[in-house]
Amino acid sequence: MQVFCDIPENPPRACVATIGFFDGVHLGHRCLIEQVCEVAAVRGLASGVVTFPVHPRKVVQPEYRPELLTTCEEKLSLLSDAALDCCLLLDFTPEIAGLSAREFMAFLRDYYNIRALVVGYDHRFGHNRSEGFDDYVRYGQALGMEVILAHAYMSKDVVPGSSAGAGREMAVSSSCIRRLLSQGNVSEAAAGLGYDYFLNGTVVGGHRVGRTIGYPTANLRVNEPDKLIPSDGVYAVRVRVAGQVYGGMLSIGYRPTVDNGTDRSIEVHIFGFHADIYGQPIRLSFVRYLRPELKFDSLDGLVAQLRKDAENASRYL
Incomplete structure (x- = not known):
C-alpha cells in the first residue's frame, strides 16, 4: 500500500x-x-x-x-x-x-x-x-x-442469557468497541475488531514487589497518551517481546494490596519468561477479562489469588 x-x-x-x-x-x-x-x-x-x-x-x-x-x-x-x-x-x-x-x-x-x-x-x-x-x-x-x-457490516450480537446462536444484528462501530473495552469486555471487543485489542509500549521500572512473591512483572508505559486503556482488572493476554509471543496475565489498576496510591499501573507477568527487558518495546494483546482488581489482607492472600489467575489465564490462552 x-x-x-x-x-x-x-x-x-x-x-x-x-x-x-x-x-x-x-x-x-x-x-x-x-x-x-x-x-x-x-x-x-x-x-x-x-x-x-x-x-x-x-x-x-x-x-x-x-x-x-x-x-x-x-x-x-x-x-x-x-x-x-x-x-x-x-x-x-x-x-x-x-x-x-x-x-x-x-x-x-x-x-x-x-x-x-x-x-x-x-x-x-x-x-x-x-x-x-x-x-x-x-x-x-x-x-x-x-x-x-456502501452497505453496513452487521455483526451478530449474542444477547446474554439467550439460547446459543440467538441474538440481534448490530452495526460495528468504534464507539461501541470503546464502550466494551471501558467495561473490560475485551472478548466482545475482539469480535468487532477482528483481532485482539492491543497496547504497544515500553517496559519501565516498577516497585519490584512481584519478584519477591514469585510473580515478577514487566511494567508498561504506553507509547500514545491518547490510547484507550481497558478498565481496571486482571486479564489473560498474549505478550510480544524480543520477537517472540508468550502467554501472560496482566493487571491494570492501583495495586491496593501494596498501597500504590494514585499511580495507575499496567503490569504483566509473562509465563515462562525470565529475561531482563527494561527499556524494550512490548505489545500486550487482550484475550479475556478474568476478574476485577481486589485488595487482599496479606501478600499470602494475593499470592494465592495470583496462582488461580495464572491457571485461569492459561486455560483461556
Whole structure:
C-alpha cells in the first residue's frame, strides 16, 4: 500500500476511495474497504482510503481526548493488510475543516485523482455536516465523480442469557468497541475488531514487589497518551517481546494490596519468561477479562489469588 503523506506534485493513478478516521480498522471498516476494492476492480481503477493522522475533532477542539483504539502508525499497519493500493493521509487543518462537502470533493478529485467515492451508510462530511448522500451524488455528477452508497457490516450480537446462536444484528462501530473495552469486555471487543485489542509500549521500572512473591512483572508505559486503556482488572493476554509471543496475565489498576496510591499501573507477568527487558518495546494483546482488581489482607492472600489467575489465564490462552 502506497502512503501519500503530502499532496503529490503529480496526481496519483485514478482511484476509487472512501473517507474516514478508521480508528481501530474494525470489521465494519474492513467491510467498507472490501466494497471499495470491489468497485475499483470493476472500474479498472486503483483502490484507496482517505484518512487523517490526528482525530479531526482535536483540530476544532484542542482539549479533546479521543481515547484512540489505534495510533496513526498502528492504523496504517492494519490498513496495509487490507489489499488497498493507496492511503491518502491528509492533515485535517482548519482550512480543510472549513471546506463545504462539494469543495472537499473537488479537492479530492483535483489533488488525489479520486474518480469514485464510496460513502459509508452513516458518514457525513463537510464543514457543517448538514448534507447527506443525495447531495453528494448531485455534487459528484457536477464534478465528474461517481458516488456510491456502501452497505453496513452487521455483526451478530449474542444477547446474554439467550439460547446459543440467538441474538440481534448490530452495526460495528468504534464507539461501541470503546464502550466494551471501558467495561473490560475485551472478548466482545475482539469480535468487532477482528483481532485482539492491543497496547504497544515500553517496559519501565516498577516497585519490584512481584519478584519477591514469585510473580515478577514487566511494567508498561504506553507509547500514545491518547490510547484507550481497558478498565481496571486482571486479564489473560498474549505478550510480544524480543520477537517472540508468550502467554501472560496482566493487571491494570492501583495495586491496593501494596498501597500504590494514585499511580495507575499496567503490569504483566509473562509465563515462562525470565529475561531482563527494561527499556524494550512490548505489545500486550487482550484475550479475556478474568476478574476485577481486589485488595487482599496479606501478600499470602494475593499470592494465592495470583496462582488461580495464572491457571485461569492459561486455560483461556
